[in-house]
Amino acid sequence: MNARFLRDGYVTDALAQIGAAGLFFFTILGAVPKSLRHFRETVRQIWFVGAMSLVIIMTCGLFVGMVLALQLYHTLSIFGGTAALGTVVALSLFRELGPVVTALLFAGRAGTSITAEIGLMRATDQLAAMEMMAVDPVAYVVAPRFLAGVIAMPILACVFNALGIFGGHLVGVTWLGVDNGTFWGNMTANVEVWADVINGVWKSLAFGAVVTLIAVFQGYTTPPTSEGVAYATTRTVVFSSIVVLALDFVLTAFLM
Amino acid sequence: MTQRRSYAVGTGLFILLGFAALAYLATQTTSVANYRQGDSYTVKARFGNVGQLKLRAPVKIAGVRIGSVSSVQLEPDKLDALVTLSIDKRYHDIPDDSSAVIFTSGLLGDQYVGIQPGGSPEMLKDGDELVLTQSALQLEDLIGKFLVNGSGDASKKPAANAQDHKPAGGS
Numbered sequence: 001m002n003a004r005f006l007r008d009g010y011v012t013d014a015l016a017q018i019g020a021a022g023l024f025f026f027t028i029l030g031a032v033p034k035s036l037r038h039f040r041e042t043v044r045q046i047w048f049v050g051a052m053s054l055v056i057i058m059t060c061g062l063f064v065g066m067v068l069a070l071q072l073y074h075t076l077s078i079f080g081g082t083a084a085l086g087t088v089v090a091l092s093l094f095r096e097l098g099p100v101v102t103a104l105l106f107a108g109r110a111g112t113s114i115t116a117e118i119g120l121m122r123a124t125d126q127l128a129a130m131e132m133m134a135v136d137p138v139a140y141v142v143a144p145r146f147l148a149g150v151i152a153m154p155i156l157a158c159v160f161n162a163l164g165i166f167g168g169h170l171v172g173v174t175w176l177g178v179d180n181g182t183f184w185g186n187m188t189a190n191v192e193v194w195a196d197v198i199n200g201v202w203k204s205l206a207f208g209a210v211v212t213l214i215a216v217f218q219g220y221t222t223p224p225t226s227e228g229v230a231y232a233t234t235r236t237v238v239f240s241s242i243v244v245l246a247l248d249f250v251l252t253a254f255l256m
Numbered sequence: 257m258t259q260r261r262s263y264a265v266g267t268g269l270f271i272l273l274g275f276a277a278l279a280y281l282a283t284q285t286t287s288v289a290n291y292r293q294g295d296s297y298t299v300k301a302r303f304g305n306v307g308q309l310k311l312r313a314p315v316k317i318a319g320v321r322i323g324s325v326s327s328v329q330l331e332p333d334k335l336d337a338l339v340t341l342s343i344d345k346r347y348h349d350i351p352d353d354s355s356a357v358i359f360t361s362g363l364l365g366d367q368y369v370g371i372q373p374g375g376s377p378e379m380l381k382d383g384d385e386l387v388l389t390q391s392a393l394q395l396e397d398l399i400g401k402f403l404v405n406g407s408g409d410a411s412k413k414p415a416a417n418a419q420d421h422k423p424a425g426g427s
Contacts, residue, residue: 040264047263051270090285155274162277165285188287197281 021217027138028146028216034136035143042144042151049110049145049212050152054159056109057102061160064097065089065167073176085178086187089168094191094200098161100248103207106153107240111215114145115236118219119229127220142216149215153208154201161200199255203248210247211240295345296323297382301356306337307367307392309358314368315341322347325369341369343380351376355388360395367392 035042068089076082118141121127127137172178191197215236222232303309306328315323323343331338341356353374360367371386380386 043267044263046270047267051266054270054273094281094285151271155271155277158274158277158281162280165281184284187285191286193282193286197278197286201278 020221021213024217024220025213028143028213031136031139031143032147034139035147038140038144041140042147045144045148046152049114049148050155053106053109053152053156056105057156057160058163060101060105061098061163062167064101064160065093065164065169066171068092068097068164069168069171069176073172073178082176082178083182083186085172086168086183086185087190089172090165090187090191091196093161093164093168094196095252096248098157098164099200099203099207100244102153102157102160102204103211103244104241106149106156106208107211107215107237107244110149110152111211111236111240112233114149114212114215115219115222115233116229118142118145118216119222119232122220122222123224123226123229125224138220142220146209146212146216149212150205150208153211154204157200157204161197202255203251206247206251207244210243214240214243296342297345297348297380298326299341299343299380299382299384299386301339301341301369301386301389302331302334303337303339303356303358303389303391305391305394306339307358307360307394309339309367309369309392313366315343315371316368317347317350317371317373322371339369348379350380352378352380352384353388354380354386355390356386357390358392360393 069085072085072088073082076085076088118127121137121141127141130137130140169183173180173183218232218236218239222228309325309328311325311328313325314321315325323341325339326342327338327340329338330336339356343350350371351374353376355372355374357370357372358367359370374388
């Protein structure tokens, strides 16, 4: 019974998926030099994947910063520590919320569209047609999207953080009346470039690679039916969210 | 072709925006000046107890930051703490008989090394040791002393009975 469970059970399926995704990662890396020869495609994908996500990232960053300041102000005022508001808002954004929320939004906004696009190419046999014309679909379709995701994610996370700080300042200083100089002064005294700001950039680079890898892998290996593409798109969001949050814990434990 | 070019321009703007955001975060929300570790010299100091002094804690003269703590380690033969201070090259006019004291910023704040200048005509050089040091003030020691010394007051309360056999003012 155990053997049968292993032969066609969920565990082996999941392991096989992880293994296939890992191998696919190396296939993409191998195809990156070839895809750099037509770099324009990557540039176009950065536009679709990154710049088109700016509106949602900026809006969410602003509101996350605002709500963070609002919540923390009331908690900190219990201890008479509202002077630390700027520090706490900036550190929570740089270290956790910026990279993680950006990655989750990115999975929903860009990851799904990558999966659906590649999945439809698979379902309509466009990928097979490319192979027949001796055009490597991994180099021409997958690698540019992967590169675009890896490049776009840190940029989006930085924009998210900047808007979050702005939102926190808006609520903390303009509305709740924390002193402007205290807000910035405590922030600059306690936030560090390498330990906090760049740490967040490393995290978002890793998240960018993982989310886009899952998106292109799900699209590339989707069952070629409309139902299959729908499932693949759902799986992109579910798996990306789980992996991003789990990886965040691991990275935090190592980078701290 | 023009459509492609507009993508390229938009992507370029997007990447520039990212770098602008990063530059904004790195310069406006942090104190970059504190992390220019480039040209500095190191001075050692031994303390009986460093308290909660951490790596990269500030080193200050008269409240102005002049450097940071670059290492805190135990000196095995003397069993005291050897603290290495890296001080910015700009501040090279510190007399070599200056003393190093571990202060706490505020009542419960972080600890830092304060240097109180001496009067020697010789200046500190790279690798020198500050001989006059004063350890961190331990808040819990102070509270302990206060409790023991204040036994006349405290012995009225039953909770403080355990303190009664101890000689008052023993420390």
